[in-house]
Amino acid sequence: MEAIMRPIGAIRLEGQRAYVDVLPQYLPALRELEEYSHLHLLWWFDGCDTPDSRATLQVNTPHPGSPENLGVFATRTPHRPNPIALDTAAILWVDHRRGRICISRTDARDGTPVMDIKPYARGADCIPEAVGPPWSMQ
Amino acid sequence: MEAIMRPIGAIRLEGQRAYVDVLPQYLPALRELEEYSHLHLLWWFDGCDTPDSRATLQVNTPHPGSPENLGVFATRTPHRPNPIALDTAAILWVDHRRGRICISRTDARDGTPVMDIKPYARGADCIPEAVGPPWSMQ
Numbered sequence: 564m565e566a567i568m569r570p571i572g573a574i575r576l577e578g579q580r581a582y583v584d585v586l587p588q589y590l591p592a593l594r595e596l597e598e599y600s601h602l603h604l605l606w607w608f609d610g611c612d613t614p615d616s617r618a619t620l621q622v623n624t625p626h627p628g629s630p631e632n633l634g635v636f637a638t639r640t641p642h643r644p645n646p647i648a649l650d651t652a653a654i655l656w657v658d659h660r661r662g663r664i665c666i667s668r669t670d671a672r673d674g675t676p677v678m679d680i681k682p683y684a685r686g687a688d689c690i691p692e693a694v695g696p697p698w699s700m701q
Numbered sequence: 702m703e704a705i706m707r708p709i710g711a712i713r714l715e716g717q718r719a720y721v722d723v724l725p726q727y728l729p730a731l732r733e734l735e736e737y738s739h740l741h742l743l744w745w746f747d748g749c750d751t752p753d754s755r756a757t758l759q760v761n762t763p764h765p766g767s768p769e770n771l772g773v774f775a776t777r778t779p780h781r782p783n784p785i786a787l788d789t790a791a792i793l794w795v796d797h798r799r800g801r802i803c804i805s806r807t808d809a810r811d812g813t814p815v816m817d818i819k820p821y822a823r824g825a826d827c828i829p830e831a832v833g834p835p836w837s838m839q
Binding site for chain 2: 569593595605607621632633635639649679683687688692693
């Protein structure tokens, strides 16, 4: 089985600002998004969509005190079987005419294809009691 | 541009329990995952991978007091251009021999293809100040 995704927009970095520019055909899909303070962005690690990167199952980590190798499902590395990224950011504003969302931050580079936008739902997505290993510096 | 994903495993629902069963070739990718208390699951709304569902840009919502139509990027509806789902759950245990993760919850049905597993990083993923509209019942 293959799941095929096509970009719904792209990340734009201009000066100190980060934006999501949504393709014109998807403008109606943004309706009411500004009612939320934060969003999840799903984007494609397009620089890592190679057979070698997708075959990577463990990575060396730079965290002091961590095990030498971590499984890629225990890290946020771009080297993973399906190179999809998850970012969380604040929504600063939404321009429905241009299809532009100004966001507080992203790990993506300029031009990165964006696959989905979801509202951040605090009740389900915010887990204050979540803990990680000491070397994760959480 | 097309981004192609292939399942790394599947959701299994048995009685009151929910599991992620990872395909044998991806077992090494689970290493150290149990160091985290929670994970993000990215899975495929395989029942909604149809041209009609993917062309849906607005949906009617059941929330009292909400606008009649919301853009799909302002909801978690399965009807969206790229039908990818995001779940957050607690990790109850990881069986590295079988490639099975016991999780606290999921919205997915039994047999749903899973595309990625990421550790929940409280510092980035937990946003206590996030707010949504009144009708979202956050």
